[in-house]
Amino acid sequence: MKAVRGVSDFGYSYVYVVFEDGTDLYWARSRTLEYMAGVLARLPEGAKTELGPDATSLGWVFQYALVDTTGQHSLSELRSFEDWKLRYHLRSVPV
Numbered sequence: 001m002k003a004v005r006g007v008s009d010f011g012y013s014y015v016y017v018v019f020e021d022g023t024d025l026y027w028a029r030s031r032t033l034e035y036m037a038g039v040l041a042r043l044p045e046g047a048k049t050e051l052g053p054d055a056t057s058l059g060w061v062f063q064y065a066l067v068d069t070t071g072q073h074s075l076s077e078l079r080s081f082e083d084w085k086l087r088y089h090l091r092s093v094p095v
Contacts, residue, residue: 014052025054 003018019028029051037051043049066078066086073081 029054 003016005016005018007014017028017032019025027037031071033051036051039086040049066082068078
């Protein structure tokens, strides 16, 4: 295991386990399931767990939030800005 990262929001939490390059993904997933089974008894009542889909470091690369701190724009205006302006600027960034 290389790193463990967590994200929580309203009503859900994610725990990401990052393994070293070259780690057998099936072995890593089975070990993760074993650890999850040991944690279940310590979770709050009604909490559910599941193992997410296979993912590699080439998957989720970037996440952003488009926020109007002035309150001057509606959600539809922000969406239009994202669809017609911001998207093209983000796609123009060299990889």
